[in-house]
Amino acid sequence: MPKSLKSEQVRRRTTSDPLAAAMLPPANESPIDRENRLQAEQQARRVSEKIDEELRQERKNLNKSRPEVSVLLLGQSESGKSTTLKQFQLLHTPAAFxxxxxxxxxxxxxxxxxxxxxxxxxxxxxxxxxxxxxxxxxxxxxxxxxxxxxxxxxxxxxxxxxxxxxxxxxxxxxxxxxxxxxxxxxxxxxxxxxxxxxxxxxxxxxxxxxxxxxxxxxxxxxxxxxxxxxxxxxxxxxxxxxxxxxxxxxxxxxxxxxxxxxxxxxxxxxxxxxxxxxxxxxxxxxxxxxxxxxxxxxxxxxxxxxxxxxxxxxxxxxxxxxxxxxxxxxxxxxxxxxxxxxxxxxxxxxxARLKTMGVIEHTFSIPHGLNRGVEWRIYDVGGARNQRQAWAPYFEDVNAIIFLAPISAFDQHLTEDPRVNRLEDSLLLWKAVVSNKLLANVNIVLFLNKIDLLQSKLEAGVRLNKHMNFYGDRPNDYDSVSKYFRNKFGAIHVSYTPNKERELYIHLTAVTDTRRTSIIIADVRDIIIKGNLRNMRLV
Known part of the structure; x- marks a missing residue:
């Protein structure tokens, strides 16, 4: 095909598009006009790229200024931390779950x-x-x-x-x-x-x-x-x-x-x-x-x-x-x-039970209510003894801690050390957490977990004082035992917290119960947000 004919066909196809036709240079453009046009186009591109970069930076700064709440799930192995994280996922990102x-x-x-x-x-x-x-x-x-x-x-x-x-x-x-x-x-x-x-x-x-x-x-x-x-x-x-x-x-x-x-x-x-x-x-x-x-x-x-x-x-x-x-x-x-x-x-x-090593992070945001616009980060860290040193890096930036203590485990011992009663381990771990000075201004929510198992054990005749002598001759029913543990954990917080003004929020939980746990999580969210704002002196 002759070159002139091919050029004419390309030009015809191009001019069939109005936008493409408008962008074509004039047919009789001189070399000087062409140079001026190219310089103007280059300058327009620089201006456009500068605007794009300013928009990207503005979005980046907006994300940085977006309020963020970090929550750490703490507790011994098999205390219910992973199940609590699953409940957060089910409540806030159900499609992904x-x-x-x-x-x-x-x-x-x-x-x-x-x-x-x-x-x-x-x-x-x-x-x-x-x-x-x-x-x-x-x-x-x-x-x-x-x-x-x-x-x-x-x-x-x-x-x-x-x-x-x-x-x-x-x-x-x-x-x-x-x-x-x-x-x-x-x-x-x-x-x-x-x-x-x-x-x-x-x-x-x-x-x-x-x-x-x-x-x-x-x-x-x-x-x-x-x-x-x-x-x-x-x-x-x-x-x-x-x-x-x-x-x-x-x-x-x-x-x-x-x-x-x-x-x-x-x-x-x-x-x-x-x-x-x-x-x-x-x-x-x-x-x-x-x-x-x-x-x-x-x-x-x-x-x-x-x-x-x-x-x-x-x-x-x-x-x-x-x-x-x-x-x-x-x-x-x-x-x-x-x-x-x-x-x-x-x-x-x-x-489902699957033990994890390391830290699991879950991020979500809530588009409405008191939590609107807040990005939440929930960290589930390993609870076995050899993993507890990994908690330290998260103490500095954390806004709240949800501590899980399985109070049904009063007649069980640690997997890691059969000499240690699991509930006594939870009490000592709780004391170590609430007395930590790095956490003095951190909101703490306590889940006294696995109350369904506690109730079934007590109803089956298992006596608490056979495994924990300090319970004494108190009644061995669910109401008395759960009240005792609520007071016991609360007293440790009062005695050892470096911040006497910090409030402690205690919930009796069975975190496998989705309906009850979703209500508790909603309450905990609001408590954490209010506490965070209070610490920032905004309320």
């Missing part, structure tokens, strides 16, 4: 498997159980109640379960399934998730003395998320030593906050994606022969038979093992949980 529910399927499966294996461990013949006691999982420590005579639960003689060998044979596939789920979920560098921390004296001095430590990094920066499946460190045969059902060398599953396990187990990760964004029809994991649901579903009848066996229940009672009082308890819902097309509910996710 619901989108993540499917990812919790693997965690819930593992919780169920570990409960079943814990029962089989408890049913093992006495000579094997006594032999195993010294090397038993520290993870089971929170499941076992301290016996009055101090004997290990495995050493207690009691009911024999005639069907034990049958249960063991039928449920043997759960060992491999549990191992597989553990490798998928646990952090690769965490061979022994629950380490013994420093001695109590060292720990308290570390925590109370944090005001003398130099400033540390903010802690908000996170390494790029990754998930690594650790290699098998044991043969299948090694798992069958003794009673054959304990995860030897595997303690409680731990996930670092840098591990993006939710993405791995979410739809679109290893799972299949929905066929249609409109219908939500899922081309499901149940069609994948390697999915854990198949092994779990096949074992469901035997699991139900085991849990409904009266001799099994009697044996657990004799050993003072109350699985119903632990997080991650799904034994009453085996048919639903093991269904091939099971999708976790909100309640399932709230109950």
């Amino acid at each position: 619901h989108a993540e529910r499917i990812a919790w399927r693997a965690v819930i499966y593992l919780n169920l498997v570990k409960s079943v294996i814990r029962i089989l461990d408890a049913l093992a013949p006495e000579q094997e159980a006594v032999e195993d006691h010294e090397e038993a999982d520290t993870a089971e420590a929170d499941l076992v109640i301290i016996s009055a005579d101090g004997r290990p639960p495995s050493a207690i003689q009691g009911t024999r379960v005639p069907n034990y060998d049958s249960y063991r044979h039928k449920l043997e596939p759960l060992v491999e399934l549990g191992e597989k789920l553990t490798r998928l979920l646990s952090s690769p560098d965490e061979e022994e998730p629950t380490h013994l921390g420093p001695t109590w004296g060292n720990y308290v001095s570390q925590l109370v003395g944090t005001e003398n430590q130099p400033p540390m990094l903010n802690g908000r920066a996170r390494p790029a998320p990754t998930i690594v499946i650790p290699p098998k460190k044991q043969t299948h045969a090694s798992l069958h030593q003794s009673n054959g059902f304990r995860f030897r060398g595997e303690k409680e599953v731990v996930v670092h906050t840098t591990t993006n396990w939710k993405k791995t187990f979410a739809l679109g990760g290893n799972s299949k994606s929905p066929k249609s964004a409109h219908s939500g029809e899922i081309e499901g994991w149940w069609e994948d022969p390697d999915d854990p649901v198949h092994a779990l579903n096949a074992c469901a009848p035997a699991m139900m038979e085991l849990w409904r066996d009266r001799n099994v229940r009697k044996r657990l009672k004799e050993k003072k093992i109350r699985l119903e009082e632990t997080s991650g308890f799904y034994l009453d819902e085996i048919p639903r949980i093991t269904a091939k097309k099971y999708i976790p509910t909100d309640a399932d996710v709230l109950k």
Whole structure:
């Protein structure tokens, strides 16, 4: 095609667009006019870019001036911090919470498997159980109640379960399934998730003395998320030593906050994606022969038979093992949980137990009311003894603390140190927090948590003064005990706080109860905002 003809066609196509035609240079433009035009266009671009930069800076300054409230969730391991964070997410970012529910399927499966294996461990013949006691999982420590005579639960003689060998044979596939789920979920560098921390004296001095430590990094920066499946460190045969059902060398599953396990187990990760964004029809994991649901579903009848066996229940009672009082308890819902097309509910996710290492941060804002325009940052930090040193960097900038004390744990001991009563640990930890000078002007809200479990224990006849002598001969009913703990924690705050004007807000909670907890959270939000404004001398 001749060059002149091609140029004419391009010009014709260009001039068919009015805007493009207006931007074309004049047909008879001289070299001087062209130079002037290009300089004017360059100057216009500089002005436009300057305006854009000023707008970006203005938005940046606006974001910096936006009020922000930082809340720290504190308390010992399994006090309910992660559940409280989930409740904040469910209340303020429900769409994101619901989108993540499917990812919790693997965690819930593992919780169920570990409960079943814990029962089989408890049913093992006495000579094997006594032999195993010294090397038993520290993870089971929170499941076992301290016996009055101090004997290990495995050493207690009691009911024999005639069907034990049958249960063991039928449920043997759960060992491999549990191992597989553990490798998928646990952090690769965490061979022994629950380490013994420093001695109590060292720990308290570390925590109370944090005001003398130099400033540390903010802690908000996170390494790029990754998930690594650790290699098998044991043969299948090694798992069958003794009673054959304990995860030897595997303690409680731990996930670092840098591990993006939710993405791995979410739809679109290893799972299949929905066929249609409109219908939500899922081309499901149940069609994948390697999915854990198949092994779990096949074992469901035997699991139900085991849990409904009266001799099994009697044996657990004799050993003072109350699985119903632990997080991650799904034994009453085996048919639903093991269904091939099971999708976790909100309640399932709230109950799920997955220990985290590091700090989980959740950010949200509320578009209305007293909290309008405020950005909230909620931090959930690990509560195990070896993680409590990580609290210090957050003390300087925190506006409020929600401290969780599980008052139902008066007859249990720490996973990290079986010599320490869990409630006594909460009282000492509470004293260390309220006496810290860095936190003198920080609003503190106390959740006396797991009151539902406390009430059921007391109604079952468990006496508080058998485990905590200082309770004396006071009545052993729920009202008296809960009032006693409210006063006990309150008195510690009055005695040790460096700020005598600070108000303490105490709530009796069961944070797995969504309705009641959402009301409490709304009240706590307003309390924190008012306290923050008061500290800024704005009210």
